[in-house]
Amino acid sequence: QFEHIQVVILHKEEGAGLGFSIAGGIDLESKATTVHRVFPHGLAAQEGTVEKGDEVLSINGQTLRGATHADATATLRQARTMRLAVVVVSKGREGGGGKKTDDSSVSSSSTDLNPTVEDGGDMLTLELETGGGGVGFSLDGGKGSIHGDRPLVINRIFKGGAAEQSGLQSGDELLQVQSTSLQELSRFEAWNIVKALPEGHITLVIRRRKEDEAEGSA
Numbered sequence: 001q002f003e004h005i006q007v008v009i010l011h012k013e014e015g016a017g018l019g020f021s022i023a024g025g026i027d028l029e030s031k032a033t034t035v036h037r038v039f040p041h042g043l044a045a046q047e048g049t050v051e052k053g054d055e056v057l058s059i060n061g062q063t064l065r066g067a068t069h070a071d072a073t074a075t076l077r078q079a080r081t082m083r084l085a086v087v088v089v090s091k092g093r094e095g096g097g098g099k100k101t102d103d104s105s106v107s108s109s110s111t112d113l114n115p116t117v118e119d120g121g122d123m124l125t126l127e128l129e130t131g132g133g134g135v136g137f138s139l140d141g142g143k144g145s146i147h148g149d150r151p152l153v154i155n156r157i158f159k160g161g162a163a164e165q166s167g168l169q170s171g172d173e174l175l176q177v178q179s180t181s182l183q184e185l186s187r188f189e190a191w192n193i194v195k196a197l198p199e200g201h202i203t204l205v206i207r208r209r210k211e212d213e214a215e216g217s218a
Helices: 043-047 069-081 162-166 187-195
Strands: 005-011 020-023 034-038 055-059 084-090 122-130 137-145 148-157 173-177 200-208
Touching: 005 043, 020 069, 034 055, 034 122, 055 069, 069 122, 069 200, 122 162, 137 187, 148 162, 148 173, 173 187
Parallel strands: none
Antiparallel strands: 005 084, 020 034, 020 122, 055 084, 122 200, 137 148, 173 200
16 A cells, blocks of 8 residues: 555745645544645646645654644644655545535525534635735624624635635635634634735635535535
8 A cells, every 4th residue: 555655855945835735634524634725836736746635644754644733734834944845645545536616606605604614614724825915805703793703704705816716715714824813803803813914825724614415416
């Protein structure tokens, strides 16, 4: 089974991302840390080995086996400071890429904030490259909202903005921006933190609720 393990060496500029986002962690339902998305013009896509669904075993010698999602995210972020990244991935699961999601089927209902988002769903790390257009999303919910204390969720995704390009979706619960947790904050407090971010590379940790299998298949 070792033939499925591949060592990927990425030569990069200091401060540049590796070009993929991760999902999973020992503290989540899907225990293994896997590649959630490979960014089209990123380093990983240019190199060509890393694919969606691959299990990430280690980054720069730090094992992700048994790591929590937060620890895995920190390791991925730490790799940005290096000029060289060594990523070990396992391609063991056949057809592990999962079903393709059709972006056009994302629910646009922003009024139905589901409080159970807190309990279910997958935690994901997404990377945004922001420019003069800002982050490209708006927020809803939060502590003390007009509906009471609710999860802080992405309300609208603006077309062509940084959020849309990163794969962020309406309804995603926003847990963390860079290393700052947004849980227990009001929408106003959270938005002030988001607005204060400098232009450039931003790491978000979100929780995405599981789609109802019956939904959208009619």
